[in-house]
Amino acid sequence: MAEKYVYTFGDGKAEGKGNMKELLGGKGANLAEMNLIGVPVPAGFTITTEVCTLYNQQGRDAVVELIKSQVERGVAETEKAMNAVFGSTGEGFPLLLSVRSGARASMPGMMNTVLNLGMNDATVKIIAEKSNNPRFAYDSYRRFIQMFGDVVMGVEAEKGEHDPFEVAMDKIKESKGYTSDTDFTAEDMMQLVEDFKTVVKERTGNEFPENPWEQLWGSVMAVFDSWNTERAILYRQLNNIPDEWGTAVNVQAMVYGNMGETSATGVAFTRDAATGEDIFNGEYLVNAQGEDVVAGVRTPQEITIEGSKRWAANQSISEDDRKNKFPSLEEVMPTVFAELNEVQQKLENHYRDMQDLEFTIQDGKLWMLQTRNGKRTGAAMVRMAIEMLDQGLIDEKTALMRIEPNKLDELLHPVFDQQAIKSANTLTKGLPASPGAATGKIVFFADEAEEWAGRGEKVILVRLETSPEDLRGMNVAEGILTARGGMTSHAAVVARGMGKCCVSGAGEIKVSYAQKSVVIGGKTYQEGDWISLNGSTGEVYDGKVATVDPELSGNFGKIMELAEKTTRMSVRTNADTPHDAQVARKFGAKGIGLCRTEHMFFEGERIWAMREMILANDLEGRRKALEKLLVMQREDFEGILEAMDGYGVTIRLLDPPLHEFTPNEPEAQEEMAQKLGVSVDVVKSKVDNLHEFNPMLGHRGCRLGNTYPEISEMQARAIIEAACILKAKGKDPRPEIMVPLVGTVEELKLQNEIIRETAEKVFEEKGIRVDYLVGTMIEIPRAALTADKIAEVAEFFSFGTNDLTQMGFGYSRDDAGKFLPIYLNKGILKHDPFQVLDQDGIGQLVEMGTVKGRSANPKLKVGICGEHGGEPSSVEFCHRVGMDYVSCSPFRVPIARIAAAQANNR
Amino acid sequence: MAEKYVYTFGDGKAEGKGNMKELLGGKGANLAEMNLIGVPVPAGFTITTEVCTLYNQQGRDAVVELIKSQVERGVAETEKAMNAVFGSTGEGFPLLLSVRSGARASMPGMMNTVLNLGMNDATVKIIAEKSNNPRFAYDSYRRFIQMFGDVVMGVEAEKGEHDPFEVAMDKIKESKGYTSDTDFTAEDMMQLVEDFKTVVKERTGNEFPENPWEQLWGSVMAVFDSWNTERAILYRQLNNIPDEWGTAVNVQAMVYGNMGETSATGVAFTRDAATGEDIFNGEYLVNAQGEDVVAGVRTPQEITIEGSKRWAANQSISEDDRKNKFPSLEEVMPTVFAELNEVQQKLENHYRDMQDLEFTIQDGKLWMLQTRNGKRTGAAMVRMAIEMLDQGLIDEKTALMRIEPNKLDELLHPVFDQQAIKSANTLTKGLPASPGAATGKIVFFADEAEEWAGRGEKVILVRLETSPEDLRGMNVAEGILTARGGMTSHAAVVARGMGKCCVSGAGEIKVSYAQKSVVIGGKTYQEGDWISLNGSTGEVYDGKVATVDPELSGNFGKIMELAEKTTRMSVRTNADTPHDAQVARKFGAKGIGLCRTEHMFFEGERIWAMREMILANDLEGRRKALEKLLVMQREDFEGILEAMDGYGVTIRLLDPPLHEFTPNEPEAQEEMAQKLGVSVDVVKSKVDNLHEFNPMLGHRGCRLGNTYPEISEMQARAIIEAACILKAKGKDPRPEIMVPLVGTVEELKLQNEIIRETAEKVFEEKGIRVDYLVGTMIEIPRAALTADKIAEVAEFFSFGTNDLTQMGFGYSRDDAGKFLPIYLNKGILKHDPFQVLDQDGIGQLVEMGTVKGRSANPKLKVGICGEHGGEPSSVEFCHRVGMDYVSCSPFRVPIARIAAAQANNR
Numbered sequence A, B: 001m002a003e004k005y006v007y008t009f010g011d012g013k014a015e016g017k018g019n020m021k022e023l024l025g026g027k028g029a030n031l032a033e034m035n036l037i038g039v040p041v042p043a044g045f046t047i048t049t050e051v052c053t054l055y056n057q058q059g060r061d062a063v064v065e066l067i068k069s070q071v072e073r074g075v076a077e078t079e080k081a082m083n084a085v086f087g088s089t090g091e092g093f094p095l096l097l098s099v100r101s102g103a104r105a106s107m108p109g110m111m112n113t114v115l116n117l118g119m120n121d122a123t124v125k126i127i128a129e130k131s132n133n134p135r136f137a138y139d140s141y142r143r144f145i146q147m148f149g150d151v152v153m154g155v156e157a158e159k160g161e162h163d164p165f166e167v168a169m170d171k172i173k174e175s176k177g178y179t180s181d182t183d184f185t186a187e188d189m190m191q192l193v194e195d196f197k198t199v200v201k202e203r204t205g206n207e208f209p210e211n212p213w214e215q216l217w218g219s220v221m222a223v224f225d226s227w228n229t230e231r232a233i234l235y236r237q238l239n240n241i242p243d244e245w246g247t248a249v250n251v252q253a254m255v256y257g258n259m260g261e262t263s264a265t266g267v268a269f270t271r272d273a274a275t276g277e278d279i280f281n282g283e284y285l286v287n288a289q290g291e292d293v294v295a296g297v298r299t300p301q302e303i304t305i306e307g308s309k310r311w312a313a314n315q316s317i318s319e320d321d322r323k324n325k326f327p328s329l330e331e332v333m334p335t336v337f338a339e340l341n342e343v344q345q346k347l348e349n350h351y352r353d354m355q356d357l358e359f360t361i362q363d364g365k366l367w368m369l370q371t372r373n374g375k376r377t378g379a380a381m382v383r384m385a386i387e388m389l390d391q392g393l394i395d396e397k398t399a400l401m402r403i404e405p406n407k408l409d410e411l412l413h414p415v416f417d418q419q420a421i422k423s424a425n426t427l428t429k430g431l432p433a434s435p436g437a438a439t440g441k442i443v444f445f446a447d448e449a450e451e452w453a454g455r456g457e458k459v460i461l462v463r464l465e466t467s468p469e470d471l472r473g474m475n476v477a478e479g480i481l482t483a484r485g486g487m488t489s490h491a492a493v494v495a496r497g498m499g500k501c502c503v504s505g506a507g508e509i510k511v512s513y514a515q516k517s518v519v520i521g522g523k524t525y526q527e528g529d530w531i532s533l534n535g536s537t538g539e540v541y542d543g544k545v546a547t548v549d550p551e552l553s554g555n556f557g558k559i560m561e562l563a564e565k566t567t568r569m570s571v572r573t574n575a576d577t578p579h580d581a582q583v584a585r586k587f588g589a590k591g592i593g594l595c596r597t598e599h600m601f602f603e604g605e606r607i608w609a610m611r612e613m614i615l616a617n618d619l620e621g622r623r624k625a626l627e628k629l630l631v632m633q634r635e636d637f638e639g640i641l642e643a644m645d646g647y648g649v650t651i652r653l654l655d656p657p658l659h660e661f662t663p664n665e666p667e668a669q670e671e672m673a674q675k676l677g678v679s680v681d682v683v684k685s686k687v688d689n690l691h692e693f694n695p696m697l698g699h700r701g702c703r704l705g706n707t708y709p710e711i712s713e714m715q716a717r718a719i720i721e722a723a724c725i726l727k728a729k730g731k732d733p734r735p736e737i738m739v740p741l742v743g744t745v746e747e748l749k750l751q752n753e754i755i756r757e758t759a760e761k762v763f764e765e766k767g768i769r770v771d772y773l774v775g776t777m778i779e780i781p782r783a784a785l786t787a788d789k790i791a792e793v794a795e796f797f798s799f800g801t802n803d804l805t806q807m808g809f810g811y812s813r814d815d816a817g818k819f820l821p822i823y824l825n826k827g828i829l830k831h832d833p834f835q836v837l838d839q840d841g842i843g844q845l846v847e848m849g850t851v852k853g854r855s856a857n858p859k860l861k862v863g864i865c866g867e868h869g870g871e872p873s874s875v876e877f878c879h880r881v882g883m884d885y886v887s888c889s890p891f892r893v894p895i896a897r898i899a900a901a902q903a904n905n906r
Helices: A021-036 A049-058 A060-082 A121-130 A134-151 A164-176 A186-204 A212-226 A230-238 A290-295 A305-315 A319-325 A334-351 A378-390 A396-401 A405-412 A418-422 A446-454 A468-476 A490-498 A554-565 A578-586 A606-615 A619-643 A666-676 A680-690 A702-707 A709-728 A745-766 A781-785 A801-809 A820-825 A842-856 A872-881 A890-905 B021-036 B049-058 B060-082 B121-130 B134-151 B164-176 B186-204 B212-226 B230-238 B290-295 B305-315 B319-325 B334-351 B378-390 B396-401 B405-412 B418-422 B446-454 B468-476 B490-498 B554-565 B578-586 B606-615 B619-643 B666-676 B680-690 B702-707 B709-728 B745-766 B781-785 B801-809 B820-825 B842-856 B872-881 B890-905
Strands: A006-010 A044-047 A097-103 A113-117 A247-253 A264-269 A281-286 A355-362 A365-373 A426-429 A431-434 A437-443 A459-463 A479-482 A501-504 A510-512 A517-520 A523-526 A530-534 A539-542 A570-574 A592-596 A648-652 A734-739 A773-778 A796-799 A861-864 A885-888 B006-010 B044-047 B097-103 B113-117 B247-253 B264-269 B281-286 B355-362 B365-373 B426-429 B431-434 B437-443 B459-463 B479-482 B501-504 B510-512 B517-520 B523-526 B530-534 B539-542 B570-574 B592-596 B648-652 B734-739 B773-778 B796-799 B861-864 B885-888
Touching: A006 A021, A006 A060, A021 A044, A021 A049, A021 A097, A021 A247, A021 A365, A044 A060, A044 A097, A049 A060, A049 A212, A049 A247, A060 A212, A060 A247, A097 A212, A113 A134, A113 A212, A121 A134, A134 A164, A134 A186, A134 A212, A164 A186, A212 A247, A264 A290, A281 A290, A305 A319, A334 A355, A334 A365, A378 A396, A378 A405, A378 A554, A396 A554, A396 A890, A405 A872, A405 A890, A431 A490, A437 A446, A437 A479, A446 A459, A446 A468, A459 A468, A459 A530, A468 A490, A479 A490, A479 A530, A490 A501, A490 A890, A501 A530, A554 A890, A570 A578, A570 A890, A578 A619, A578 A890, A592 A885, A606 A619, A606 A666, A606 A680, A619 A648, A619 A709, A619 A734, A648 A773, A666 A680, A702 A709, A702 A745, A702 B820, A709 A734, A709 A745, A734 A745, A734 A796, A745 A773, A773 A781, A773 A842, A781 A801, A781 A842, A781 B801, A781 B842, A796 A842, A801 A842, A801 B781, A801 B801, A820 B702, A842 A861, A842 A872, A842 B781, A872 A890, A885 A890, B006 B021, B006 B060, B021 B044, B021 B049, B021 B097, B021 B247, B021 B365, B044 B060, B044 B097, B049 B060, B049 B212, B049 B247, B060 B212, B060 B247, B097 B212, B113 B134, B113 B212, B121 B134, B134 B164, B134 B186, B134 B212, B164 B186, B212 B247, B264 B290, B281 B290, B305 B319, B334 B355, B334 B365, B378 B396, B378 B405, B378 B554, B396 B554, B396 B890, B405 B872, B405 B890, B431 B490, B437 B446, B437 B479, B446 B459, B446 B468, B459 B468, B459 B530, B468 B490, B479 B490, B479 B530, B490 B501, B490 B890, B501 B530, B554 B890, B570 B578, B570 B890, B578 B619, B578 B890, B592 B885, B606 B619, B606 B666, B606 B680, B619 B648, B619 B709, B619 B734, B648 B773, B666 B680, B702 B709, B702 B745, B709 B734, B709 B745, B734 B745, B734 B796, B745 B773, B773 B781, B773 B842, B781 B801, B781 B842, B796 B842, B801 B842, B842 B861, B842 B872, B872 B890, B885 B890
Parallel strands: A437 A459, A459 A479, A479 A501, A570 A592, A570 A885, A592 A648, A648 A734, A734 A773, A773 A796, A796 A861, A861 A885, B437 B459, B459 B479, B479 B501, B570 B592, B570 B885, B592 B648, B648 B734, B734 B773, B773 B796, B796 B861, B861 B885
Antiparallel strands: A006 A044, A044 A247, A097 A113, A097 A247, A264 A281, A264 A355, A355 A365, A426 A539, A431 A501, A437 A530, A510 A517, A517 A523, A530 A539, B006 B044, B044 B247, B097 B113, B097 B247, B264 B281, B264 B355, B355 B365, B426 B539, B431 B501, B437 B530, B510 B517, B517 B523, B530 B539
């Protein structure tokens, strides 16, 4: 017996079913499934993906021979189910078909489609007559010629030329003085049919085929061909879809919502996609085609009475006007609506998720054209998952897996008021560097930001770019706008850490520090003028736009509880201040994975002690300056350890090169000279001396601690003293001291000695002991390669995947903006490796480091503290590698928690 | 039976032998061996290394108990052989002993020694009497007290204090008005003995032990203790000597060359250590101790008549004067000399290598104190290896293995005339950045160097630091001196590539470009003044010092032939010009492993075409500028491919970031604007735009070729056109096109497509085809990690270990000077990883890259083109990893060839 290559469906029956996606593709399987559960779907049949493979191997003729009789049977079944005749010459209503692709995975917009197939000079007349709508019939016919000519026969505009079909339409428009396609009459459409046929003949040398079978075979093969277009191949590469899968072809009867006043078309959602509310909703139009609903030419109407009333209230439309001009489907076609309502419930119950439906009513009969899981906002996603769980529709694991972790971000930051934003005026668009909404008065300098904020003003800090000296200003601002810098610029990284709205790299704005003004979107703003930022989209708005604070609703909490129950990895946070630590703890962080101590050196008077140390010529001088820093650092650590009481706090020793602490501008150098009582030449020569060609690969990290051991000693003392003070108060401080930028075990050995010796001294002085760990950041490729050696000394590893990515790829984050966008665009990279961990390459180092590290020290605690610690696919990787925890910025903690739980449930 | 812990030797007998180094240490085994072959050696015994291990585990008492009787037997045997009595109280001549360490590997100066052991108030009197030389006796006694007090009893100067023994001596000197130690009388020495005993008592609280056995045991244990001093441990770490080896202790009878006119002491070499000539030579002094020969107080005399005559001629001393004042040992003690001559021949024949001997003649009797393989110059090394091979003393493999590859460097560069250098005045010392000697007139600018050299002047280019713009100036200079930059600075790397003498990082010199002057060693030099550089030592000399060109003697050629016969890996060169290629070919290079194309862009007018391209706003503009470069590059490649005709030439596509081609100084920017007909603002803004924070990790390598494919296209065209032109002339060009800085296979894929498409076009245009390869540099860690993927496209890999080291370690070569010296000093690093490949870490990437690459493409050709390709231990590693070739700068080719051959013979 011949193998089965064609699966029919229709009239409540189907030869395939929902779980046959490999063979029938997603769409085909779904069409079959809908039939089986009694949803009215236009009949048709699916040609399997195997045929696509055979087509690629053996070509058209072999395939036609193989499946000819099966396709003919499919058409016959379709005719029966739809009570129509393919290529009718008069006896029955002509059956028109759509031919669509349908691969195992969705490839939206990549593949070919042909509609209205079966139209020819004979059938069009019957349809014109039977539908009593000649314009509709000839419009459908000319559309078919255009589509078929384009997709199957290869009519193409030549370089610099307009589309020849459009040219033909324009000619008529011009001669008749029409302004819109809707002005065309039935006669015009008839003329167009002739003109389009001429175009086809002229362009291809072939006649447009009147024979519907010829039309059908041509269309089926065109769909197979579209599997191998360049853009389809690129799309598959980017989305990891194997070329061997192939596409199925779905041939299905056409139905029309534009056949008169008893026809209609619409879209609907089984729940509210914006809020998640469990309420059926959607829009429809009478006597219209699908595209009319979304095109905005006519105002679509609500399908339910309740929805219609809400809408009218919102638009300030009276109930009478509403009933007369914008009645709901429930009112206009109550019987059909009841059937639709039943169908939507059936579909949601069947698929156990919110469905996005397309339907058409042809001459009073409801047809479902599509159902799929609906897109939703973050808030709706959470609400639906919890409510469906409560309704018993899904189980806990399913509810958890329904959460797209990244979407939680929407719930955690202020957003613009929905009404206010509608009337806002967009000035320009930068990069969405750190999500949230912000509105405030423009200031240009960090100290002015502090000053203004100090007197209660809301400010937006506008800069060409930010530097560590701007930290305090950024901290008090509502949001930050920069002209330069990418998604990983200083401004972006720091703002994300603070959970603060930031738009970076808004290249079009022109900042003048001298005049304290900025030109945005052609308009000049002075200091004190209001602007607003959307850090989630990168948009910059004129003036003040009201914002709304996030409400972490009960459903959010419930989802987090679900995650907590089934997770293996814990989630820590990257935090440098007690405030950040508290925020993160509220979001469920269990400890700090990275506390950067250098940020503490920039604040206020501290920078002067730091600079004094840098200028010192000898150990004595450095120790004197370090004494001052010791006092301040101890206080910092007390605050942070207290905020995370009972949880581990990983404190990284000084990391950045010393030149980050010295000023480059002549005035600032003079100030420094005066303040520290030395000549400007001394300052200048020190600054020159500290200059580096590649600071990223320079004198930083533990290279500082190993050339100036007194710095590590001071920091170790500050940490241990702080811990002792807290313990004496009955607290439970758990410091974990992290040595940065270790590349050889010898570096760690020397630092470890300093730390342990210092700790012993402090314990003796204080008469109290605290437990602490000493470990290292694995951020240099060589550290991962020699992790077994390093783990002989380290008690923990924390993968610094930011630097590991910089060095592993040889990409400077500050400079990669010049080629990364091009690389992403050309498909050289699938993701920005600073956002999504490169599992193929850098991941090898992470895995190697973990495995080698544990081989030498089975008790080794392993975590990650790069930006990747808050990125879901990277979190999943960390789980797979066997890490103990991930650490991310406070506002990413909930995202990481969900991702970690999901990883454990896969 | 008790285990044997003590091995005696003496009187032509020995219980151990030469191959027992593990048990007896190097020295002990050698002493035994010399006895066995009939060389007169003072008798004694060796305590085995096992005892050291037992001492470390069980302590002194256990060890003494274990070996007491064996040591007593050793002393008794020694007494018998030497006809002397240990601790004699009158009946016999007292036996005095030396106690020395002797580990398996030499640890010069690291361990303790005690001499003249056995001296006490009783024996000193007997010796004074029997030797008839009380001053000698008491001098030896006080030296013993000093040494024993220091080494065994722990007498130490306190902080800030002078050595207390020296203080005691100074007191006598002062009171007697002596100027030198030689002024001391026998009575003074007696006084010193008393004073020294007082010092011991005061400092240690203990009496100096008169009992010789107590002296002996204390000294033996002190030697064991010195195995575990901090410096010894550090030395072992640095030299990979296991702590478990332990040291043996050699107890040996003392002999004295200072017992009168029939005593003497000397050192000798079986061949000439400077030239390699097969002639016995050495120096001696009558009535002297070993240290007198080297101290320079008395003029040592030659041992042979021939040597003595040569010396006298050199010193312009008449034959009469010579005979009277400086007679040879051959003349003074003909019998002893004859015995010595016999011994030296015996030793060289036995050890089959040039021996460095120490001997003492005590009262007319010859004693050999030490023999070891002698140190030698590079020239001597080569001559001896070949002559010993010719003499049948060693076989070919041994001759080959005798060559220390790095020492060949001495033979390949000009050196200073031996006479001239003696009177030269050293001004300062920088880093020995590139070997050789150079003398010339100071110039400060590259264009002036060209101008001066053009009119036949010899010039030394003196700069703060060099940049690619200085290349032509460096090329015509005799040598380069820079104030800044380390061993891997631009100046150093380029100079080594050119085989040109360079002293870099001479931090003390002060360069003033404005005044065209430089202060060196306190003296101001103007443009045109003469200085001289020794690039092998870093020394800078005042004025003109004559140099001598290297002579690549026949022996050098013979050694190279030996290497050629037994090597597996071939050696290529890194060369950017036909001249360099020819030089390297003469040295035996078989192809070019790295031809950097960017150097070609800096020369003369070319920089302007390059800058025009950089300034161009669009593809058209860039193509126009590239057209100009195409013509010039094609010529370059013709020259290079022709110079290496028949061998593979790996040409790397453009690598450095574009900002290296644009000027930073305002004047130069103005010149550029004028020359290219744009405003200065345009130039400035382009320069600003190209600025990078970490250029090392920026927009360079194939990131340029993938954002501006037209550059790769132009270069591919230039290479293939050049090859076609040569092939048409009957030549055999073999271009291998190398894509730099690949981190993902996709980058290489795109470049590969461009190259292959361009090549096909050229072949069609020219009507001729040439074979060529397309491959990549593996210099980014991620490339090594994903080498299997990359090898699916690449036909060859060339490891760029310079960048791989930079990124793998996270060290910027330009900045590492701030911490690398400290790291080397503290033992964090054993070698500068830019000079010696880090096999533990970076080596993993190299091995992984090779293995993974070959797994995907078994025909993959693999080589290395970093600086490491000319460093012997790294070359050996490359051989082990299975590379096909190494590539290094032309002047390192012979070194690499020897290293490669030796690797294959290990």
